[in-house]
Amino acid sequence: MDTDTDVPGEVPYPxxxxxxxxxxxxxxxxxxxxxxxxxxxxxxxxxxxxxxxxSVRYSHPRVLEGLTAAES
Structure with a gap:
């Protein structure tokens, strides 16, 4: 799982x-x-x-800008 995030203080569980x-x-x-x-x-x-x-397929750490979601 990707653990890079641009949210200050955010530390995703790896x-x-x-x-x-x-x-x-x-x-x-x-x-x-x-x-x-x-x-x-x-x-x-x-x-x-x-x-x-x-763009991500399943799970991604929070980001402040640019994340998109796909409609099903």
Missing amino acids: TQPFPTKPPPFAGQGVTLEDANDLTPEVHRLASLNSKPIV
């Missing part, structure tokens, strides 16, 4: 387990791989606009 059962029934996050790929140009623009955003 060994928080990931649940394995039951399996997830919805998406667990979003990354640049999920950017719109209708055309190469659309994908390039979506990727450029998403670069300042912290």
Whole structure:
């Protein structure tokens, strides 16, 4: 688990387990791989606009700016 955070005084616990059962029934996050790929140009623009955003798949320490959530 990532333990880097930009929140002053925040110290995430390094060994928080990931649940394995039951399996997830919805998406667990979003990354640049999920950017719109209708055309190469659309994908390039979506990727450029998403670069300042912290994207994660499951669990991430708190951040002050830039975290996004995926809708299911």
